[in-house]
Amino acid sequence: MFDSLSEKLQGTLSGVRQRGSLTEDDINKAMREIRLALLEADVNFKVVKQFTSAVKERALGIEITKQLNPGQQVIKIVNEELTALMGGQSAGVTFSPRPPTVILMAGLQGSGKTTATAKLAKMLKEQNNSSVAVAACDVYRPAAVDQLIKVGAQAGATVYERGTDADPVDIAGWALDQAKRDGKDVLIVDTSGRLHVDQALMEELANIKKRVKPHTVLLVVDAMTGQDAVNVAEQFGEVAAFDGVILSKLDGDARGGAALSVKAVTGKPILFASTGEKLGDFEKFHPDRMAQRILGMGDVLSFIERA
Amino acid sequence: RKTREALAAEVQATLFEGDLDEETWERLEEALIYADVGARTTAQVVEELEREAEEGNLVGGEALSNRLAEMLAQLARTGDDKIDLRPSPTVILVVGVNGTGKTTTIGKLSWHLKNTLGLTVVVGAADTFRAAAVEQLERWGERAGVDVVKGPEGSDPGSVAFEAIARGRERGADVIIIDTAGRLHTQTNLMEELAKVRRVITKQMPDAPHETLMTVDATTGQNGVRQAKLFGEAVDVTGIILTKLDGTAKGGIALAIANELNIPVKLIGIGEQLEDLRPFDPDDFARALLTA
Numbered sequence: 001m002f003d004s005l006s007e008k009l010q011g012t013l014s015g016v017r018q019r020g021s022l023t024e025d026d027i028n029k030a031m032r033e034i035r036l037a038l039l040e041a042d043v044n045f046k047v048v049k050q051f052t053s054a055v056k057e058r059a060l061g062i063e064i065t066k067q068l069n070p071g072q073q074v075i076k077i078v079n080e081e082l083t084a085l086m087g088g089q090s091a092g093v094t095f096s097p098r099p100p101t102v103i104l105m106a107g108l109q110g111s112g113k114t115t116a117t118a119k120l121a122k123m124l125k126e127q128n129n130s131s132v133a134v135a136a137c138d139v140y141r142p143a144a145v146d147q148l149i150k151v152g153a154q155a156g157a158t159v160y161e162r163g164t165d166a167d168p169v170d171i172a173g174w175a176l177d178q179a180k181r182d183g184k185d186v187l188i189v190d191t192s193g194r195l196h197v198d199q200a201l202m203e204e205l206a207n208i209k210k211r212v213k214p215h216t217v218l219l220v221v222d223a224m225t226g227q228d229a230v231n232v233a234e235q236f237g238e239v240a241a242f243d244g245v246i247l248s249k250l251d252g253d254a255r256g257g258a259a260l261s262v263k264a265v266t267g268k269p270i271l272f273a274s275t276g277e278k279l280g281d282f283e284k285f286h287p288d289r290m291a292q293r294i295l296g297m298g299d300v301l302s303f304i305e306r307a
Numbered sequence: 308r309k310t311r312e313a314l315a316a317e318v319q320a321t322l323f324e325g326d327l328d329e330e331t332w333e334r335l336e337e338a339l340i341y342a343d344v345g346a347r348t349t350a351q352v353v354e355e356l357e358r359e360a361e362e363g364n365l366v367g368g369e370a371l372s373n374r375l376a377e378m379l380a381q382l383a384r385t386g387d388d389k390i391d392l393r394p395s396p397t398v399i400l401v402v403g404v405n406g407t408g409k410t411t412t413i414g415k416l417s418w419h420l421k422n423t424l425g426l427t428v429v430v431g432a433a434d435t436f437r438a439a440a441v442e443q444l445e446r447w448g449e450r451a452g453v454d455v456v457k458g459p460e461g462s463d464p465g466s467v468a469f470e471a472i473a474r475g476r477e478r479g480a481d482v483i484i485i486d487t488a489g490r491l492h493t494q495t496n497l498m499e500e501l502a503k504v505r506r507v508i509t510k511q512m513p514d515a516p517h518e519t520l521m522t523v524d525a526t527t528g529q530n531g532v533r534q535a536k537l538f539g540e541a542v543d544v545t546g547i548i549l550t551k552l553d554g555t556a557k558g559g560i561a562l563a564i565a566n567e568l569n570i571p572v573k574l575i576g577i578g579e580q581l582e583d584l585r586p587f588d589p590d591d592f593a594r595a596l597l598t599a
């Protein structure tokens with residue numbers, strides 16, 4: 001269905017070439033196809049609305065060139081707008097001039113926080129030669145501490161844990177003291193999964209944040225998330241003011257429209273892509289690739305770039 | 308918990324006020340899209356309701372919202388949504404993509420079977436891959452008061468399943484539940500591994516697994532249909548467990564799965580505690596889909 005977006009647009013706009021310009025009616029038809037493709041990619045419907053009206057405005061002004069047919073021309077605009085919205089240049093983690101740099105991980109249950117904690121630890125260790133510690137602040141999920149002990153060790157990070165009887169806020173504060181004492185460059189704080197509407201646990205997150213004063217707060221979002229991604233991002237944004245997003249499970253075939261929704265409603269960049277269960281499956285996020293993935297048409301775009 | 312009447316009133320108030328026009332149908336379409344029902348099933352539902360309204364059979368907001376809820380419940384009510392516990396032992400295989408709630412659901416289900424129905428349960432820890440997956444299941448086993456059969460770390464999941472069924476039968480268990488590692492439906496080798504686990508079970512007990520349940524996280528978007536399709540092809544999924552319905556996501560993707568693949572939802576997860584598992588009620592689900 002998605003792969004045919006460009007075909008559909010070319011079909012919808014096939015009569016245009018002869019007339020030489022796009023009428024409002026042509027564009028409305030094109031926008032319907034684009035809207036459908038974005039909804040099928042799980043972009044939030046409010047974001048889709050804003051987006052298509054921005055694209056429409058631009059498309060109204062264009063003149064049909066010889067190099068691209070009208071369908072391709074509309075797609076070019078869609079892709080440019082989408083890439084711009086996704087964040088332009090990709091960014092990374094900022095380090096504190098006074099170590100340890102503290103990174104706080106947050107997100108819904110099962111989104112991939114603990115895995116990403118170990119992946120990020122491994123990446124920072126290997127790429128920046130940092131000494132990294134991770135803190136086990138999930139005292140709720142059965143065996144969450146054991147999981148972090150295992151993946152933390154695999155990543156070559158020191159794991160600060162105090163079992164499951166202590167309070168997560170206290171564990172976080174204690175871990176920070178340990179990291180300072182041990183002269184760590186980075187401390188990554190893993191937290192338990194929580195629903196954005198769970199007041200008690202959201203307050204706990206705010207308190208962990210208050211206690212460790214992180215330099216970066218990262219929200220881990222599952223790439224398969226549907227329309228609800230905006231609620232999640234808004235609530236976590238309000239309570240924990242996260243600085244960036246890790247998009248997880250991108251190794252599947254989900255279009256990942258949630259990435260666009262989260263970016264659009266919070267303005268926060270997506271920093272990393274998590275692309276598998278192994279600790280090496282972690283990379284910098286590329287907004288342009290994500291735009292093409294959401295549209296499901298990498299090939300079409302490389303063709304357009306050449307034109 | 309809101310009553311059905313209260314829910315129905317909310318639906319009615321927001322969706323069908325004013326004249327029936329283009330905007331009404333757009334509003335309805337948006338509500339369904341917002342619930343992750345997906346474009347295809349949404350279009351189908353809206354067209355049908357619009358057609359019935361034009362025929363003049365549905366007058367007023369209440370009639371419309373009732374009919375709509377009825378239609379959605381009808382779509383959700385596909386196949387057999389009960390879990391048949393008559394086979395002795397009943398073998399249940401639990402599958403699904405990563406982090407959707409397999410292990411947690413098994414903990415809750417075991418507890419329910421044991422405490423509410425007084426059945427003997429044995430659980431097999433066939434996720435031999437994820438860090439501390441076995442420990443996690445063991446904790447749940449302790450909470451629920453049921454036996455957990457495990458193999459050495461990194462061992463073959465098929466052999467753990469085999470062992471769990473053998474021991475379950477020895478102990479005269481009523482139900483044997485097999486946990487498996489989360490995997491993406493696109494990972495062909497892992498899907499083949501899962502199919503092998505299923506074959507091992509069938510070889511040992513020709514009519515088993517009696518149920519193959521797939522967990523779907525209620526926040527899942529349109530990818531859910533692909534998940535159910537490919538898991539279905541690999542291991543013949545007989546039902547969906549819709550988890551994490553205690554959040555704000557509506558789980559509408561389950562409706563698309565029921566509509567397009569005829570796989571029924573059998574259980575829902577509404578929290579992280581032992582008692583947070585419920586049978587699926589299509590009527591409640593349908594009404595909740597439409598409330599703001």
Ligand SMILES: Nc1nc2c(ncn2[C@@H]2O[C@H](COP(=O)(O)OP(=O)(O)OP(=O)(O)O)[C@@H](O)[C@H]2O)c(=O)[nH]1
Pocket residue numbers: 107108109110111112113114115116138141144191192193194220248249250251274275276277281405406437489491
């Ligand atoms: N395929 C794939 N699986 C992933 C990825 N990231 C995490 N996972 C898997 O997703 C599941 C959940 O990951 P966790 O790291 O435990 O998630 P979490 O957010 O810490 O979960 P809770 O602590 O329970 O909230 C595990 O099976 C991971 O192996 C990814 O990028 N790709």
Ligand SMILES: Nc1nc2c(ncn2[C@@H]2O[C@H](COP(=O)(O)OP(=O)(O)OP(=O)(O)O)[C@@H](O)[C@H]2O)c(=O)[nH]1
Pocket residue numbers: 109110141193195403404405406407408409410411412434437440487488489490522550551552553554575576577578579583
């Ligand atoms: N709020 C809520 N959380 C749930 C529910 N079901 C499971 N969870 C949480 O979701 C996270 C993942 O659950 P698991 O049971 O580990 O999921 P899984 O499918 O076994 O994960 P993998 O084995 O890693 O693929 C945990 O933090 C659970 O506590 C539910 O119904 N509601």
Ligand SMILES: [Mg+2]
Pocket residue numbers: 113114115138144191192193
């Ligand atoms: Mg975790």
Ligand SMILES: [Mg+2]
Pocket residue numbers: 409410411434440486487488489
């Ligand atoms: Mg599990």
